[in-house]
Amino acid sequence: MSDIFEEVDESLRQDRIESLWKRYRPFVYVGAALLIGLVAANEFALKPYIHKIKTERALALETAETQLKDGDYADAEAGFRALADGKSELAPLAANFLAQTLYEGNGDAAGAEKALQAVGNPTGTPFERLALLKAAYAKADTASLADLETMLTGVKDDSSAIGSLARELIAAKAYAEGDIARARKDFNRLKFDADAPEGVTRRAEIALAAIPVPPEETGAADGAPSPDGTNETTEETGQ
Template sequence: MSDIFEEVDESLRQDKIETIWKRYRLFVYGGAALLIGAVALNEFVLHPHFAEVRAERAKAFEQATTQLADGDYTDAEAGFRELVSEESSLSPLAANFLAQTLYEGSGDAAGATEVLATSGKADGTPFERAALLKAAYAKADTVSLAELETLLGDLKEEESGLGALARELIAAKAYAEGDPARARTAYNRLKFDAAAPQGVVRRAEIALAAIPIPEETAIETPAEAAAPTEPSETTEETGQ
């Protein structure tokens, strides 16, 4: 599970870079220097209080991540919980780390899943979408395929690394529920999905090699369909 979460985080980093580039590239082309100057003026001159609050949150986040790395799970959990409760732009990222702290520190998978599910949004920030996907992985064994698709929402249609991971999870769940035809179709699409991370593509190839091809259903001709279904009676020959 931890390997999957690492792959989700890697896809998140790639997706976040792409999202930022798409959102701000026109400003970059039009005048990066002017934009940076305006942001600096707004942050440090017009609104010094907000800048100070953000700096304090960043410092608290850094401290919590250091505590997590050092194995100080109790203090790390307290720090991340406070950041999550503030409902700032840093909260979704803190929620991902809080779930990791709960899982690594005490093996609290249920608590970690609840944190991820609460903070996850299919149409939210990259960190919120990553949290939703991680929650879906954690719940995959205990929910139905329909419930899993509902949980993932529009994320499963997204043309991104996170979207590809969501589609892979659905393919695996379809096979687990006894629908190899749907699973093969989904894995075959992932194999040629330009947005899919290499790990997803490799696993799709492995799955396609392992999942048997369903037997084709025979198509009845009109004559076969009209034929009687009960066996005909045979006349026994009798000797004279």
């Protein structure tokens, strides 16, 4: 008897499933079609489109770079500006080239600085951090040492080449403002910075040879302690 009831229950379940299937089958088909359509669109439409856009932008960048090398500044500026104003991954690189074009072609230092600051980011990509460093170089003559240090916060402490260049700029600005002790201290650290590019360490050596030792450091050079308890020899040799 129990087998009969089980067969009846099973039959009812099957009827119910069939009824539900007939009712919702169109929606299931639509959902499956949408899913397949989205996958197909991504695979056969979106991906090729994105690749096409990237290829077109890369070609546009290459064209503008060639125009810059050839001295065709007007067309180069238009090409770089169109890319720099976009949201693509090439925008920071294009902005660096745009700044170069504005400065070389028209002597437009203000425009170059504006283009660099628009994409400069201390925590961004290398090209975004490089743009920030270049903007700091553009402002170096008019900005104070404190302004440059604030502007380069997040970059000047990097162990990268960009960080070394930022510290070199700050050391040079310290010297320009007459802070000889600060300049020698910063250049001395760059001289022995293992992460600094060879060019930076070489320029640091030249700067140290050219910048006179302040009178207060003369005693330190003879072995007497400097006011902060250190001297350049100690820092250089680590002894």
